[in-house]
Amino acid sequence: MSNTIFDWKKDRSMFPEPDKDGKPVVELDSQKYIKVWQGPNHPGVTGNMALELTISGDEVMEAKTHVGYLHRGFEKLFERRRYMQCFPTSIRMCVPEPDINEYNLSRGTELLSGIEVPEMAGWLRMIALEMARLQVLLRTVPGQGGTIGLGLPAQWGLYYRELILDRFEELTGGRIYHMYILPGGVRGLLPDGFKKRLEDNLVKIEAFMKEVDRVVYSNAVFKKRTKGIGVVPPEWIDQYGATGPVARAAGYKRDVRKDYPYLYYDRLDFDYNVEHESDVFARFHVRRKDVDTTIDLLRQIMAKMPEKGELRAETPNVLHWKIPRGETLVRCESSRGEYLFYMVADGSIYPRRINLRGPSYTHGVVLLEKLLVNANISDVSSIMVSLATCPPEIER
Amino acid sequence: MNEIIEHIKKRFPVYEIGEGPNGVILMSVEASRLVPMLTSLKTNHGYSILVILSTVDWLEDCKFQLTYIVNNPEEKRDLGIRVFIQREDAEMESIHTLWEHAATFQREIKEMFGINFPGSPGVDDQFLLEGWDNKPPMRRDFDTKKYAEETFFPRPGRETNDPAAYMKQKLYPDE
Amino acid sequence: MSLKDIFSPFTAWGKAFEKPVTIKDPIAERPGADRYRGFHKNDISTCIGCGTCETICENEAIDLVPVEGIETKDGDSGLRPRVDYGRCCWCALCVDVCTTGSLSLTNTYTWVEEDPEAYRFTPGVDEKPWDKEEKGWKKPEPGYEFYNLNRVTMEHLEPEERDDTFIEMVKGFSKEQAEKEADRCVECGICTATCPAHMGIPEYIKAIRNDDLEEGLRILYDTNPLPEICGRICTHKCETVCTLGHRGEALSIRWLKRYIADQNPSEKYKKILNSEFIEKNGKKVAIIGSGPSGLSTAHYLALMGYECTIFEKLSKAGGMMRFGIPEYRLPYDQIDKDISYIESLGVKIKYNTQVGVDITLDELGKKYDAVFAGTGLHMGRSTRIEGTDHKNVYQAIDLLRKITLGEEVPLTEHIVVIGGGNVAMDITRSLARLQKQKYGKVGIITTSLETEDKMPADREEVIETREEGAVVNPGWAPQYIEIENDKIKGLHVAQCYSLFDEEGKFNPQCNLDNLQFFEGNMVVESIGQGMDLSYLTEDLKHDLEIDRRGRIKVNEYFQSGIPWLFIGGDIIQGPDVIHGIANGHKAARGIDEFLFEEKKDTPKP
Incomplete structure (x- = not known):
């Protein structure tokens, strides 16, 4: 898309010459540059993360990601926690969408000790995971508008997110940290009338998404500010291990739920949401379609899940649950892409190593640093949010 | 899958080949043969994604285990390759030339475990721990609890009792 | 981009006419969901202070603290969990793991206080406004357990x-x-x-x-x-x-x-057990009786280097364990295994040597540095009802001894056993086996004063006795044994409705309108055992303190009024193996202290 009104990129004479690698030679003493810190506390960054930007005029010459403002050493803390004690800690590795941590950790523990979860628990896990995805998307989809000044839909989105949190409170006893999925199963059946209330919420959310379509999606300003911005070349996807909406927006059919089916996703009917432009708008568009898919999935799950069943498989006594030496890989699809745990057991009651690899690990560091070069400073937060970086997942 | 394993077996001295509980094939290889092996997997066998580069500290064996998990998106398969290196002055060849974002993993491992990856861009830059002057914290011999007790002050007034010991003290102190 | 894209955002104005979703201040109280994980509540009368909540707490937020008014007693540590809300993350693992089910979380979630110390409290002890709140997180049911509540079934012979x-x-x-x-x-x-x-x-x-x-x-x-x-x-x-x-x-x-x-x-x-080399200390201790207390004393003394000699009246060691408990419950080779290890420590056992007959206690006192007497309860008590002097009325303990010794046991086709304890069950089941061997069928009836629910025997013993074909018919007081032509015809009983009087004294009351007759040609009495202290001469008895009920007084180390004489086991504590063992262990320490009073650095068990 050509930018006819402010074609500021045409005249490059004011900008420093790039060297033979195409990188600008930044001499701060030349006074052509300013260092700007965006974050760690800034409404335009996701979470507590800082971008060290070197700008010339309003163009970013160089960007560096700084994390570490949250580091609480969860992976280290796991080393001195029993397998059962890990899951309340793990959820803090991704605050907006904690359930994926619980799921991966529980699944890994079960795989390593050879436990099969009852069917009912599997379906309940899917409900929790999809509800978690929905509540994140209700923040990020309208929130994408917020990054360019369309703050109002972002505020509305929070209300509809609260509706899902109400359902979480009912189901799990917690609003943000659900601590619902635990090794062996889940911690509660659906309360009476839950399906009806969730369905009511889904109807409201569908109506709300129509509003988002009108106010954000078909908004001239939004389109102008997001189309052609932050383009991720498709060949970068594999090279940098980008996943989720970022990969799907670049035309790749990548979705852990379909590629490596877990739980009962193979019994559900859904498709990849793919776009091809690979810019901020395309990523937003993929997420927008993800909302519809998630709502549809929730309905399918509620229709297909059994009415009754066991909550939890029989496990060894959780106080001395020893797991024989072994290692495994567990992955699930988060709202941001592939979320993966690498777990090593050493035969004791404590895990030897639990290593998280979330999508932000590349999205937020390598990919972001690359995409921000030559970006307009006003697009920085837009690009960042479109990559959905989540710093706790980088620093763990 | 077996074809690739057979192929790798012919070309590289791999050992401890086994299938993890999730169907992930894991194998070990000598550190010196890792980079040629990963190159071959990436260029010839379609293992184009580096999923994770993880470290496990086997303190009791004086070894670090580096696990490289690569993924073939076409066949939807993972392959895990383990490399064991000495814990003393640990050093490993960098793979940032194969995957640029490996530099991030290597930078973190350098900081958290103290394993050096010479030539990896920014490997000496601090990643998370600004102003850290203790031993690399993810090593098993770094005791988090001891560190916390030395660095921070505990909240006063906390005391606890072991039920068995307390009952002995109350009911049969002399026996 | 189209004209629509320019105008459609203006539909946002439509929101201006909608009812706001936010609630006006002050916010009306909004209760948490039924399962909400709010503040802790503990039913301290159910809680036993086992500390499992403390173990599972991943944040070390729980301490176990003594609580005023809660006594430390058997099965209750007297401690109660105190939660530090500076550390708690409300994961409710403590609730899910709670062994008694006393802990729960309420759905209350607002609590404002200026004093930070208030946020460390003992639920159930420190009164809180939510203590009465019923809703909130409870351990999910059913089939949700953090440990198995059911025993692994022990396999028995059918x-x-x-x-x-x-x-x-x-x-x-x-x-x-x-x-x-x-x-x-x-x-x-x-x-x-x-x-x-x-x-x-x-x-x-x-x-x-x-x-x-x-x-x-x-x-x-x-x-x-x-x-x-x-x-x-x-x-x-x-x-x-x-x-x-x-x-x-x-x-x-x-x-x-x-x-x-x-x-x-x-x-x-x-x-x-690292007992291959034990240095002897040159002191000698005599032990009377090779029951649990005697063997235990000998074991711990031998480990300390004492030379121990056990004097046993019968031809085999083990006391009541061998002669009172039937082989199907405790095989003789297992008794031998434990005893032979004790013997291997250098403990000598003199069989067929009855103190008081073959050797006097005084002699022992002179020849040895100390004496431990654990002679146990080996004399059967009689009901003393009419007919008990008949030759076909036996004491359970005598019959059990005969069975162990391989002597001929008197047997008839119909037997009545009086007694509701474990010994009564033992003799019933032993005689039933012998009947089955001899006559091919079981014909034995056991009756006791106590009703079914109050029978002192272990529940499983009663069930197994019945499984083996014997009849257990409790709740009857024996009246007299009917004898015709010098042959026992059976036992007359009356319904017993109360065992103790208001003062708690043993005083059985019978309903003489409700009578029953148990047929049988032989009666076995198993209502308890007494002690045989005939080895204590009058001189010695003079130095001992003996209470009204005939029990010898000893100090906490089982030392009697005569300093070199230690007495323990059943005669002090009543019939129980594990008490005997504990007595023996303590007496060994007492003897060691007595003999090495000056040398406090002697190794203690």
């Missing part, structure tokens, strides 16, 4: 397989079974205080989990030198207080102990 044989009926755990059962333990240690010998129960169960049975054996011998025996017939008081018993079945602690002892071969005992 009634038809066992009713004519004295082969041990309890088969013992296999490795898988033992490890599965050991896995249930929550390691609270509440049981240790209740065990008379204060055995390290959680520790040896942990050894089973770690498959380190040698370590397990060492832990057993720390406090109990008769693990094979105790592993079979201990009265397992520990299991009555087991914290798992509150919501499920108590841990099979006794069978786990037996498993450790069974799995260690006797030839390796000395090596495992």
Whole structure:
């Protein structure tokens, strides 16, 4: 898309010459540059993360990601926690969408000790995971508008997110940290009338998404500010291990739920949401379609899940649950892409190593640093949010 | 899958080949043969994604285990390759030339475990721990609890009792 | 981009006419959901302070603190959990793991206080506004347990397989079974205080989990030198207080102990227990009676270097364990295994030597530095009803002794047993087996004063007795034995409706309108045993303090009024193996202190 009104990129004479690698030679003493810190506390960054930007005029010459403002050493803390004690800690590795941590950790523990979860628990896990995805998307989809000044839909989105949190409170006893999925199963059946209330919420959310379509999606300003911005070349996807909406927006059919089916996703009917432009708008568009898919999935799950069943498989006594030496890989699809745990057991009651690899690990560091070069400073937060970086997942 | 394993077996001295509980094939290889092996997997066998580069500290064996998990998106398969290196002055060849974002993993491992990856861009830059002057914290011999007790002050007034010991003290102190 | 894209955002103005979703301040109270994980609540009368919540807490937010007004007693540590809300993350694992189900979370979630110390409180003790709140997180039901509440079933010989044989009926755990059962333990240690010998129960169960049975054996011998025996017939008081018993079945602690002892071969005992070389200290101790208390004393004294000699009246050692307990419950080779290890420590046993007849107590006192008497209760008590002087009325304990010694046991086709304790069950089941062998059928009826629910015998004993074909008909007071032509015809009984009077004294009351007649040609009495202290001469008795009920007074180390004479076991504490063992252990310490008063640095057991 050509930018006819402010074609500021045409005249490059004011900008420093790039060297033979195409990188600008930044001499701060030349006074052509300013260092700007965006974050760690800034409404335009996701979470507590800082971008060290070197700008010339309003163009970013160089960007560096700084994390570490949250580091609480969860992976280290796991080393001195029993397998059962890990899951309340793990959820803090991704605050907006904690359930994926619980799921991966529980699944890994079960795989390593050879436990099969009852069917009912599997379906309940899917409900929790999809509800978690929905509540994140209700923040990020309208929130994408917020990054360019369309703050109002972002505020509305929070209300509809609260509706899902109400359902979480009912189901799990917690609003943000659900601590619902635990090794062996889940911690509660659906309360009476839950399906009806969730369905009511889904109807409201569908109506709300129509509003988002009108106010954000078909908004001239939004389109102008997001189309052609932050383009991720498709060949970068594999090279940098980008996943989720970022990969799907670049035309790749990548979705852990379909590629490596877990739980009962193979019994559900859904498709990849793919776009091809690979810019901020395309990523937003993929997420927008993800909302519809998630709502549809929730309905399918509620229709297909059994009415009754066991909550939890029989496990060894959780106080001395020893797991024989072994290692495994567990992955699930988060709202941001592939979320993966690498777990090593050493035969004791404590895990030897639990290593998280979330999508932000590349999205937020390598990919972001690359995409921000030559970006307009006003697009920085837009690009960042479109990559959905989540710093706790980088620093763990 | 077996074809690739057979192929790798012919070309590289791999050992401890086994299938993890999730169907992930894991194998070990000598550190010196890792980079040629990963190159071959990436260029010839379609293992184009580096999923994770993880470290496990086997303190009791004086070894670090580096696990490289690569993924073939076409066949939807993972392959895990383990490399064991000495814990003393640990050093490993960098793979940032194969995957640029490996530099991030290597930078973190350098900081958290103290394993050096010479030539990896920014490997000496601090990643998370600004102003850290203790031993690399993810090593098993770094005791988090001891560190916390030395660095921070505990909240006063906390005391606890072991039920068995307390009952002995109350009911049969002399026996 | 189209014109629509320019105008459609203006539809946002439509929101201006909608009702706001936010709530006006002040916010009306909004209760948490039914399952909300809010503030802690603890039913302190149910809580036993086992500390499992503290163990599972991943944030170390829970401390166990003594609470005023809650006494430390058997099965209750007297401690209660205190929660530090500076650390709690409300994961509710403490609720889910709670062994008694006393902990829960309420759905209250607002609490404002200026004093930070207030946020560290003991739920249930420190009064809080939400204490009455019913809603909130509770352990999900059913099928959601963090440990198995059900015992691993112990395999028994089926009634038809066992009713004519004295082969041990309890088969013992296999490795898988033992490890599965050991896995249930929550390691609270509440049981240790209740065990008379204060055995390290959680520790040896942990050894089973770690498959380190040698370590397990060492832990057993720390406090109990008769693990094979105790592993079979201990009265397992520990299991009555087991914290798992509150919501499920108590841990099979006794069978786990037996498993450790069974799995260690006797030839390796000395090596495992590191008792191959013991330095003698030159002192000599005489022990009267080779029952549990005597053997226990001998064991611990021998380990300390004393030269111990046991004087045993009968031809075999073991006392009541061998002569009172039938072989199907405690096989003789297992008794031999425990005793031979004690003998291997240098303990000598003089058989067929009755103190008071073959050698006097005075002589022992002179020849040895100290004497321990654990002579037990071997004289059967009689009901003294009419007819008990008939030759076909026997004492259970005498018959049991005859069975063990292989002597001929008097037997008829119909037998009546009087008594409701374990000994009554033992003699019933033994005689039933003999009847089955001799006549091919069982014809035995057991009656007791106590009603079914108050019978002192273990519940499983009663059930098994019935399984083997004997009739147990409790709640009857024996009136007289009908004798015709010098032959016993049977026992007349009357319904017994009360055992104790208002002052708590034993005073059975009968309803003479409700009579019953139990047919039988032989009557066995099993209503308790008395002690035979004939070896105490009048001179010695003069120096002893004997209370009104005929019990000898001893100090806490079982030292009697005569300094060199220590007395323990059943004659002091009543019939119980594990008490005998505990007495013996303590008496050994007492003897050691008595003989080495000056040398305080002597190694203690």
